[in-house]
Amino acid sequence: MTQIDELLARLEARAKAYDEATEPLEYTGDDKILDREADTLIRSLVAERDRERKWLEELAQAIVDHFRIETPSDGFYNITATAYEILDGDFTTDSDADRRATAAEAENAVLREVFSNFLPIIDAILAEAPAEASQYIMFIDCEGNRHGVNLDILRRARAAGRRE
Known part of the structure; x- marks a missing residue:
């Protein structure tokens, strides 16, 4: 079980406990720890996604620049799509x-x-x-x-x- 799966299981168990409770439950130290762990994991996943996207964008831009292709300046998805077309061989470049x-x-x-x-x-x-x-x-x-x-x-x- 990955760290994400383990955290999701713990969060689901806590949510189920809150849903099944007949009286309001106290927010405990364990809940605070779980929230911090979830927050830390989410932040690290977002940071990792951002690093990978930046790397992918730089790679795609290098491919597009190498083949001297002009792409619209409206972003990441146009550049990466064009780079994929070039790498797949479905693109005739200048x-x-x-x-x-x-x-x-x-x-x-x-x-x-x-x-x-x-x-x-x-x-x-x-x-x-x-x-x-x-x-x-x-x-x-x-x-x-x-x-x-x-x-x-x-x-x-x-x-x-x-x-x-």
Whole structure:
């Protein structure tokens, strides 16, 4: 039995005794002790709840700040709900889109740098290859091995190279 359960049982017993009494009962020293214990326990529970709520609010705010999400300033519940959504994976953040855009731009910059001198050749290969093809065989060596190029990479390189 927890401290809370024990205290509740004692309080219920006292309440029952008062209810069943035919004459007014005297408020005894035991009653005062019981009231002080109840008061102390309630105060400690409230303080613990407040500490946990403060910690949860700080954690939720850190999560929201990390993902650069703007939440209404009307409080704790909006911030914690948003943090839970982020942690559950049900929330697309601006930083997700930023990371994807940054990664795509970095990839395009590499493609532009690598393939910029080869754009005329890339254009010639893509003009000759069927539109639905994903692989273009450039040549077959003397051992029968096919050597080709991935057309999707060439298409992305051409698109990236044309954006300059």
